[in-house]
Amino acid sequence: MSNRLNVKPNDLSAFWMPFTANRQFKQAPRMLVAAKDMHYTADDGRRILDGTAGLWCVNAGHCRPRITEAIQKQVAELDYAPAFQMGHPIVFEFANRLVDMAPAGLEHVFFTNSGSESVETALKIALAYHRARGDGARFRLIGRERGYHGVNFGGISVGGIVANRKMFGTLLTGVDHLPHTHLPGRNAFTRGEPEHGAELADELERIVALHDASTVAAVIVEPVAGSTGVLIPPKGYLKRLREICDKHGILLIFDEVITGFGRLGAPFAADYFDVVPDIMTTAKGVTNGVIPMGAVLVKKEIHDAFMNGPEHLIEFFHGYTYSGNPIASAAGLATLETYKEEGLLTRGAELAPYWEEALHSLKDAPHVIDIRNIGLVGAIELEPIAGQPTRRAFSAFLKAFEKGVLIRTTGDIIALSPPLIVEKSHIDMIVDCLKGVLDEIE
Ligand SMILES: Cc1ncc(COP(=O)(O)O)c(C=O)c1O
Numbered sequence: 001m002s003n004r005l006n007v008k009p010n011d012l013s014a015f016w017m018p019f020t021a022n023r024q025f026k027q028a029p030r031m032l033v034a035a036k037d038m039h040y041t042a043d044d045g046r047r048i049l050d051g052t053a054g055l056w057c058v059n060a061g062h063c064r065p066r067i068t069e070a071i072q073k074q075v076a077e078l079d080y081a082p083a084f085q086m087g088h089p090i091v092f093e094f095a096n097r098l099v100d101m102a103p104a105g106l107e108h109v110f111f112t113n114s115g116s117e118s119v120e121t122a123l124k125i126a127l128a129y130h131r132a133r134g135d136g137a138r139f140r141l142i143g144r145e146r147g148y149h150g151v152n153f154g155g156i157s158v159g160g161i162v163a164n165r166k167m168f169g170t171l172l173t174g175v176d177h178l179p180h181t182h183l184p185g186r187n188a189f190t191r192g193e194p195e196h197g198a199e200l201a202d203e204l205e206r207i208v209a210l211h212d213a214s215t216v217a218a219v220i221v222e223p224v225a226g227s228t229g230v231l232i233p234p235k236g237y238l239k240r241l242r243e244i245c246d247k248h249g250i251l252l253i254f255d256e257v258i259t260g261f262g263r264l265g266a267p268f269a270a271d272y273f274d275v276v277p278d279i280m281t282t283a284k285g286v287t288n289g290v291i292p293m294g295a296v297l298v299k300k301e302i303h304d305a306f307m308n309g310p311e312h313l314i315e316f317f318h319g320y321t322y323s324g325n326p327i328a329s330a331a332g333l334a335t336l337e338t339y340k341e342e343g344l345l346t347r348g349a350e351l352a353p354y355w356e357e358a359l360h361s362l363k364d365a366p367h368v369i370d371i372r373n374i375g376l377v378g379a380i381e382l383e384p385i386a387g388q389p390t391r392r393a394f395s396a397f398l399k400a401f402e403k404g405v406l407i408r409t410t411g412d413i414i415a416l417s418p419p420l421i422v423e424k425s426h427i428d429m430i431v432d433c434l435k436g437v438l439d440e441i442e
Contacts, residue, residue, distance in 0.1 A: 021394075030401055035062035038419055038426055040406065048401065051430045052408045053419045056226060056258045057289030060338045061419040067290055070334035074327050083111070083324045091324035094332050098286075098295055101336070101345075103270040106280055108303040110296040111324040115257035115283035116150025118294035119220070122279045123154045124318055125298060126218035126251045132305045135249075138217040139174050142207060142250075146180040148227035149220060149255050149281075158220050161228055176207050178221070182231050184381075188370045189363060190232070191356050197234030204244045213248035218279075223269030226258035229413030230372050230379030238275045251278040251302070257294070261285030262339060262420050264375030265349030272375070278302060288335040293328040344420040348376040354424055358431045359416070365438040367392060378416040380434065385442070395441045396434075405433040 012026045031043040038061055040048040053059055060067070074090070081088040095109040110125070112118045123141055130138040143149065143158030150156075156165050157172035160180065165171065179200055187194035208216055223238060225231040245252040254277035259269035262285070266272040270280060279302065283294035306315040322328070339345050352375055359378045360371050370381040385392045393409035400407045407430075408415045414434070418426065 037061040037063070038422060046404060049405045049426060049429055049433075051400075051405050051416050051418050053417050054289050055284070055408070056263070056417045057284035059261050059263065059285040059420045060288045060335060060342070060344055061421040064288065064334075064338055066338050067288055067331055067334040070330045071291065071327055074330035078326045081326055082321075084319060088326050088329075090326055090329045090333065094324075094329040094336075095295075097333060097336050098297065101267055102280070102297050103268060103276045105276055105299050106297040107300040108298045110298065110318075111320075111328075112283070112294035112296065113292045113320055113322050113325075113328075114150065114294050115255075115281065116152045116155050117320060118257065118281035118283050118296050119149040119155040119158075119255060120152050121294075121296045121318060122220070122253050122255075122281045123158065123218070125279060125296065125302065125316070126253065128316060128318075129251070129302050129305050130217050132308075135214075137214055138250075140211055140216045141172065141175050142178060142204065142216060142219040143175060144178040144180060144221050144225075146182065146225055146228040146231065147177075147220070147222060147255075148225065149222075150257075174215075176211065178203050178207065178219070180225070180228075180231060181234055181237060183234075184370055187234070189360070190372065191360065192374055193232055194234045198236035198240055200234065201237045201240035201244065204241060208244070208248050208250070213250065216248065216250050218251040218253050219245055220253040220255055222255045222257075223259050223273060223275075224264065224374055224377065226377070226415070226417075227410060229381065229410045230374075230377055230415050232372055232374045233273070238273045242275045242277075245278075253277055253279045253281065255281045257281055257283045258377075258417070261335075262345035262348055263377060263417065265346060265352050266375075267345045286335065287328055287331040288338070290335070291325075291328040291331040292322075293325070293332060295332075342421070347420050351376060351422065351424070351427070355427055358427045361431060362434060362438065365435060367438055367441070376418060376420060376422065380414040380416075382412045382414070382438075384412045392441060396437050399437045399441055400433055403433045403436060405430055407434070 032040045033043050034041040042048055098109050099107055110121055112121050141158050145160035147160045149159045157175045160177050181197050181200050183197050186196040256268050260282040264272040270276050278299050280297040286295050287293045356373045359373050367382040369383050372379045382392050393412040397409045
């Protein structure tokens with residue numbers, strides 16, 4: 001174990017922490033100093049059960065030897081090589097492996113360093129694709145209320161989480177939003193996909209009628225909305241979106257940054273729902289969260305539309321210094337091998353019934369107003385304290401950490417997404433802990 005385990009930082013002020021209540025944290029820090037498989041170790045030596053796979057990313061569990069070794073080997077051999085006008089073999093191999101496992105038709109990969117960058121890349125590919133085909137009047141992008149597509153300007157423009165948008169000016173123009181699909185009055189305590197709400201996809205027809213199809217480039221949605229608090233699409237909703245996009249020549253982008261790599265019990269949500277998008281964004285689980293990386297998978301026709309003009313010219317003016325970084329590529333390859341060897345991309349399907357039963361056993365616990373689940377994702381929605389939104393769930397988060405389980409909260413919703421190596425005994429521990437937490441908090 002690292003000899004940093006017992007070193008306590010003595011000044012927490014310099015690091016401005018992301019998406020954190022900085023002042024609260026710095027008064028009572030929660031420090032993680034090591035991790036293995038399903039557990040973190042806190043700086044006081046306590047083992048913390050990881051109920052969230054880090055931030056929805058450590059799908060194979062922590063510090064997996066194959067991934068660690070691949071990174072060590074790669075960094076000693078070729079630490080960095082540019083991907084602009086130059087190549088290195090491992091990134092090509094990794095792209096091929098991703099295409100092999102991707103839904104049919106997604107045949108090309110553009111590498112990024114995060115989910116946010118994958119989203120920006122996907123939106124730019126969509127706009128440039130239409131223009132490359134001589135259909136450049138298609139400039140509108142349609143997102144969805146409560147959608148989370150990262151924190152860059154394109155992503156917050158098509159995203160629909162108000163707190164992430166309201167401070168940042170005019171955002172992108174030419175953006176519209178579908179309504180969200182959360183219908184607690186009709187779907188509360190649904191197990192799996194809700195019965196009601198597929199008709200909400202028809203709102204796309206209304207938006208298209210308003211702007212005219214000839215101006216609409218793409219629709220982007222999370223197949224299962226994660227960061228807003230786990231909103232599962234109503235039965236038939238995604239198929240309907242696909243049909244409407246096809247009818248009007250609009251590209252469909254699935255943001256699979258959370259749902260990719262086994263989270264739902266299938267390799268991708270596209271497989272789970274049997275709906276193939278034109279562009280698919282991924283990140284997080286692509287390297288098991290170990291090294292920053294994102295990958296945007298694109299249909300052949302879209303890629304090919306760029307491949308014209310003089311051959312010495314760059315076809316797509318976009319890319320990052322670290323696109324396809326060799327160390328991230330090595331981590332990604334080792335991650336895919338780990339997923340494959342241990343059957344992790346479908347393990348969620350085996351455990352989903354147990355997970356569902358366990359979560360729904362909390363139905364009558366104090367404060368609970370809804371429980372939702374799909375694959376190895378779950379959400380427990382709490383009644384907010386009047387006038388103090390988010391406070392109750394934040395107390396639950398602090399209490400769960402005290403009791404040795406890492407959960408995640410967003411608004412007044414507890415979101416759960418354990419590593420896919422989770423055992424039934426861990427599920428029991430998470431649920432028992434939450435029972436205690438819900439009994440104890442105000
Ligand atoms: C669906 C979705 N898209 C994009 C992102 C942004 O990813 P990142 O934080 O790696 O930029 C996230 C992160 O949670 C996400 O859930």
